[in-house]
Structures are given as C-alpha cells and as structure tokens.
C-alpha cells in the first residue's frame with residue numbers, strides 16, 4: 001500500500017510503498033478513506049516533534065472502513081466505519097483502573113505515541129526496515145493497523161472525509177471547552193488562534209452557552225469563519241495590542257482564555273487576558289523544551305494555567321458525542337474542510353498549512 005513516509009528531515013515526506021502485516025490480537029486493519037492534515041504533522045515533518053520515530057508515516061486524523069480484525073477484537077467488525085482515535089486508553093494501568101483514562105500511561109498507549117505497539121513492534125515495513133505510524137495511526141496512507149482501542153465506530157452514513165476531523169482537531173478543540181475547562185453558561189471566553197482546532201474551541205464555547213466569545217487571529221478569513229462558528233467579537237491581532245483590543249470587548253479580563261497556537265510568548269499573553277480567578281487553557285503545543293514566561297503576580301490572584309492532552313478526550317465518549325452534535329446540526333464540521341486533495345497531492349496540504357490560509361485540508365486516501 002502507499003503511504004506518506006518521512007525518512008529524514010532533509011528529504012522530507014514522500015509517497016512510497018509500504019508493506020502491511022495482518023492485525024494481531026487486539027488489533028484492527030483499516031482501509032483509510034480520508035485524513036486531515038494537522039499542525040502536528042507539519043511539526044513532525046519539520047523535525048520539531050517529540051513523537052517522531054523515523055522512518056514514520058505521517059497523519060493522525062483519519063477515518064476509514066475496517067478490513068480485518070485480529071483475535072480477541074469484538075467491538076468492531078469488517079465493514080464498520082470508524083474514526084481513528086488519537087488516544088486509546090490501555091484499560092490496565094493504574095490510571096485506567098482509577099478511571100483516569102486521559103492519564104493512561106500503560107505501554108500500549110505510551111508506545112503508540114511513538115509509533116509502536118506495546119511490545120515495541122510495528123506492523124509496517126519496507127523490506128526489513130520497520131516503519132512507524134505517527135502516534136500509532138499514520139493515516140496519510142491507504143491502510144493502517146492499530147489497536148482496537150484507537151478506533152471508534154460511527155454511523156455509516158456520515159461522510160468519512162468529514163468524520164476524520166473528529167480524530168484530532170475537533171475532539172481537541174471541543175474537549176478543551178467541555179472536558180478541560182468545563183466552561184459554564186454565560187462565561188466570557190477568548191480564543192487565540194482560529195485554525196482547525198481553534199474554530200472548534202469557538203463553536204464548543206457557543207454550545208456551552210458562553211458569551212461573549214472573542215476570537216483572535218491575524219487572518220481575516222479565519223475570523224469570518226469564527227464569526228459563523230459562534231464568536232460574538234472578532235479581533236485581528238495585527239490591528240494593535242492584543243490585551244487592549246480584547247479589553248475593549250471584555251473589560252476586566254475574560255473568564256476563560258484558550259491559546260490554540262503553541263507559542264510560549266503568546267501563551268503568556270493569553271494568560272494575561274484572564275480576569276482574577278480566570279483560567280487559561282494551553283491547547284497549542286509549544287516546542288519541546290520551551291518555557292512559558294507567565295506573570296507570577298497575575299498567578300497570585302487565583303488564576304489557573306491548564307494543560308490539556310488533546311482536549312482531555314476519551315475517544316469512546318467524545319467521538320460519538322461529536323457525531324451526535326454534528327448530526328443534530330449543532331456542531332459544524334463540513335465547513336472546517338477547506339479543500340480535499342488526493343493522496344498524491346498531499347504536499348499541497350502542507351503548503352496550505354504553512355501559508356495558514358485554510359481551516360483544514362483533507363487528503364482522500366482511497
């Protein structure tokens with residue numbers, strides 16, 4: 001099968017043939033229909049990712065159809081439509097046993113983060129060279145083999161080239177509001193960065209009943225989308241000092257501020273947008289090893305700086321919820337897809353991401 005493989009950062013990513021093993025016990029073989037291209041893919045391609053294990057197949061926001069299941073898999077069957085989940089709790093570690101599935105640190109999950117099965121093996125090869133799927137998924141490919149914990153069945157009438165977004169961007173943005181921050185009705189919210197994840201923070205804040213919702217970006221097209229997704233105010237960060245512009249909308253600071261870019265200085269600036277007792281949620285992923293220069297005096301006044309693992313999402317809970325909200329017309333997914341590209345044109349998705357001019361590119365793989 002064909003897959004987008006990174007061997008080294010100088011050569012970049014190329015579409016290559018990769019051999020796929022049969023799924024073993026507890027594993028599922030999926031024919032990928034579509035995969036969104038996310039900033040984390042670009043970070044990996046640029047050599048800035050802490051989860052890279054080269055050679056690696058890019059892609060982690062996929063959906064497809066189950067082709068085969070290994071022994072012991074009874075939750076899905078061949079023919080089922082599934083979203084490929086960023087995280088799959090192992091069910092056996094101390095955190096899982098305590099019900100803290102988001103914090104799972106069993107080998108099945110911790111190895112998957114680096115593209116391996118629990119025993120360190122992979123199901124992808126080029127000759128005798130092991131190839132690793134990004135975060136155990138590697139969905140910029142025609143096929144993937146993953147742990148059954150990393151697939152969530154969805155209704156077959158939902159388009160897979162839309163459903164795939166629930167694999168990362170939508171669950172992260174929506175989960176940051178519902179699970180991590182637990183935004184209550186009437187709360188004031190600021191969202192810094194309105195790309196494929198930030199727009200979902202905006203629409204989840206709307207669903208939570210937040211008001212006002214201030215969307216901040218330097219791209220007018222994304223701000224237009226943010227308005228459509230539920231922002232009550234939009235601020236172009238190129239128009240001046242962000243703190244002053246937001247204060248003009250919400251005097252005294254916001255209850256919740258979400259940073260969805262991953263820039264340490266911007267996180268500090270986002271933290272400073274909160275009122276006393278307010279909460280800053282860091283949704284973006286800062287470069288490995290970076291530190292955040294927060295104002296300690298502001299921290300004193302009961303402000304909270306929260307991290308989140310992909311929107312504190314539990315795939316088996318959050319992906320069906322997203323699908324229900326989408327089906328009910330309450331969560332917008334279709335308009336998140338700015339362009340669709342065939343697998344051979346995957347590079348155009350990375351070009352668009354670098355130009356920051358699309359919400360999401362979706363690569364169709366089958």
Ligand SMILES: [Zn+2]
Pocket residue numbers: 038039040041060061168169
């Ligand atoms: Zn992602």
Ligand SMILES: [Zn+2]
Pocket residue numbers: 089090091092093094095096097103104105106109
């Ligand atoms: Zn676990």
